[in-house]
Amino acid sequence: MPAHATMPPIPPEKRKPASRNGRAKGRALEKARGRTAPELIFGDLWEFDPAPESADPKLKARYDLFINGEFTVPKSGKYFESINPANERKLAEIASGSGPDVDRAYVAAERAFATWGRMPGRERGKYLYRVARLLQDRAREFAVAETMDNGKPIRETRDFDVPMCAAHFFYHAGWADKLEYVAPGRRAAPLGVVGQVIPWNFPLLMLAWKLAPALAMGNCAVLKPASNTCITALKLAEIFQDAGLPPGVVNIVTGPGSTGGLIMAHPTAAKIAFTGSTEVGKVIMRSVAGSDKKMTMELGGKAANIVFDDAPLDQAVEGIVNGIFFNQGQVCCAGSRLLVHEPVAGQVVSKLRNRLRVLRVGDPLDKNTDVGAIVSRAQLDTIREYLGIGVREGAEMWQPPCRLPSKGYFLPPTLFTGVTQSHRIAQEEIFGPVLSILTFRTVEEAIEKANNTAYGLSAGVWTDKGSRILKMAAELKAGVVWANTFNKFDPASPFGGYKESGFGREGGRQGLLDYAKLV
Numbered sequence: 001m002p003a004h005a006t007m008p009p010i011p012p013e014k015r016k017p018a019s020r021n022g023r024a025k026g027r028a029l030e031k032a033r034g035r036t037a038p039e040l041i042f043g044d045l046w047e048f049d050p051a052p053e054s055a056d057p058k059l060k061a062r063y064d065l066f067i068n069g070e071f072t073v074p075k076s077g078k079y080f081e082s083i084n085p086a087n088e089r090k091l092a093e094i095a096s097g098s099g100p101d102v103d104r105a106y107v108a109a110e111r112a113f114a115t116w117g118r119m120p121g122r123e124r125g126k127y128l129y130r131v132a133r134l135l136q137d138r139a140r141e142f143a144v145a146e147t148m149d150n151g152k153p154i155r156e157t158r159d160f161d162v163p164m165c166a167a168h169f170f171y172h173a174g175w176a177d178k179l180e181y182v183a184p185g186r187r188a189a190p191l192g193v194v195g196q197v198i199p200w201n202f203p204l205l206m207l208a209w210k211l212a213p214a215l216a217m218g219n220c221a222v223l224k225p226a227s228n229t230c231i232t233a234l235k236l237a238e239i240f241q242d243a244g245l246p247p248g249v250v251n252i253v254t255g256p257g258s259t260g261g262l263i264m265a266h267p268t269a270a271k272i273a274f275t276g277s278t279e280v281g282k283v284i285m286r287s288v289a290g291s292d293k294k295m296t297m298e299l300g301g302k303a304a305n306i307v308f309d310d311a312p313l314d315q316a317v318e319g320i321v322n323g324i325f326f327n328q329g330q331v332c333c334a335g336s337r338l339l340v341h342e343p344v345a346g347q348v349v350s351k352l353r354n355r356l357r358v359l360r361v362g363d364p365l366d367k368n369t370d371v372g373a374i375v376s377r378a379q380l381d382t383i384r385e386y387l388g389i390g391v392r393e394g395a396e397m398w399q400p401p402c403r404l405p406s407k408g409y410f411l412p413p414t415l416f417t418g419v420t421q422s423h424r425i426a427q428e429e430i431f432g433p434v435l436s437i438l439t440f441r442t443v444e445e446a447i448e449k450a451n452n453t454a455y456g457l458s459a460g461v462w463t464d465k466g467s468r469i470l471k472m473a474a475e476l477k478a479g480v481v482w483a484n485t486f487n488k489f490d491p492a493s494p495f496g497g498y499k500e501s502g503f504g505r506e507g508g509r510q511g512l513l514d515y516a517k518l519v
């Protein structure tokens with residue numbers, strides 16, 4: 001262990017893959033000693049048969065732009081490929097929108113706003129309900145499409161991404177006829193046309209976070225999905241058509257980052273909402289400086305997941321695993337820094353290693369898979385670069401033995417111990433299944449270390465003491481603090497950051513206010 005590390009020695013790995021005989025002998029020995037075996041290890045005893053999800057994702061060979069209620073070819077005539085990260089095969093061709101297409105989309109949105117913005121809220125709500133219901137009807141198809149496009153496990157798209165997307169449309173449909181309660185005593189009016197750019201980590205959900213409140217409030221939108229993951233946004237456009245959403249209310253312009261820049265800086269946009277990296281967020285803010293556009297920025301994070309010695313450790317380990325390996329760690333609010341109380345550090349790391357040994361990495365369409373594919377070759381290379389940086393800086397890397405598929409962008413879940421505050425893997429957002437583990441001795445030290453980051457999006461606290469939870473929640477500079485749980489979301493709960501994690505909120509009444517002007 002490097003000299004600068006603060007963590008007490010982690011117990012050496014005692015377990016090696018055991019045969020059934022060896023394990024039975026071990027248990028007999030434990031029994032003879034009057035003890036019961038301390039851990040249940042399933043890894044080498046259980047084999048799962050493949051359980052592939054078989055619903056048809058109904059993909060088209062080519063997707064055009066969605067402008068003014070219709071699919072339309074891009075002015076440039078150019079298309080780019082969308083790749084399935086789990087097998088590196090082409091899924092579809094996606095239209096590459098550029099300046100003239102962005103202009104067309106804003107013209108359509110502005111025209112639509114003249115009626116949509118004046119429509120009674122209860123009427124707008126009906127469209128949002130319809131979208132939510134139609135999405136529920138096609139939930140399996142969408143889950144498979146999202147998994148194929150992004151690489152995340154089907155269990156997540158089926159149980160989280162798609163239902164949460166529908167939940168956001170339902171929730172905001174419910175608001176549409178109650179807008180007088182958004183700001184009691186004031187009238188909340190729509191802003192006009194909003195420009196929105198979203199990332200690839202939750203393609204459908206990020207879209208719902210943006211579109212549902214904007215539309216409920218009476219705005220029209222021009223939205224760009226990330227170029228890695230456009231397909232489900234364009235499939236949702238089919239649902240907008242089926243729901244009879246008036247043309248121009250939602251326009252989806254796919255294309256490269258530069259197209260996103262045009263959407264953000266467009267003079268028609270009364271408000272811009274961006275979710276993505278802090279780096280690009282800063283570029284956008286510079287490009288619109290001096291304009292009177294309203295803005296929401298949902299940017300990166302480097303959340304601390306803090307485990308005290310009185311925490312229920314088995315539950316905490318589940319929370320740590322969920323916090324960093326959900327969606328392969330490609331989550332803005334991922335608990336990518338584990339701060340663990342020194343007296344239980346060895347125990348927690350040992351339990352974590354055991355848990356990681358039974359995570360199933362592989363085909364995202366298999367219902368047994370826990371960890372799917374990284375979204376792209378570029379993102380996999382970035383994560384690998386960070387693994388090298390961590391090792392070179394003196395931290396100790398550990399990965400469970402696992403067989404990765406021969407094709408696709410896979411990475412085993414990874415732990416780093418012996419990490420200090422100054423390590424880049426403790427400071428920078430890796431956006432992958434990589435956990436940096438640090439230790440602390442006192443509450444004050446935990447708070448100081450947790451807040452010692454440029455980001456401030458989320459944090460987790462694991463302890464038995466309610467008073468400590470309240471103290472930590474008050475002192476942690478994070479938009480969301482979870483207690484004895486992690487990664488819990490609800491459309492009614494506002495989400496957003498402090499510091500370089502951005503500003504503005506999405507979800508809840510606060511999220512609606514960000515799409516309104518008070519008159």
Ligand code: TAP
Nearest residue numbers: 199200225226227256257260261276277280298299300332
């Ligand atoms: P980015 O590279 O920032 O891309 C996000 C979106 O911006 C994509 O649609 C991208 O288009 C577009 N874009 C790229 N350059 C642009 C420019 N100059 N002007 C306007 N748009 C531009 O992020 P990412 O790699 O997709 O997503 C990962 C990042 O998003 C992480 O930092 C993560 O923390 C953050 N994130 C934050 C949240 C919240 S709620 N805070 C949620 C999810 C993700 P292309 O795809 O075509 O490049």
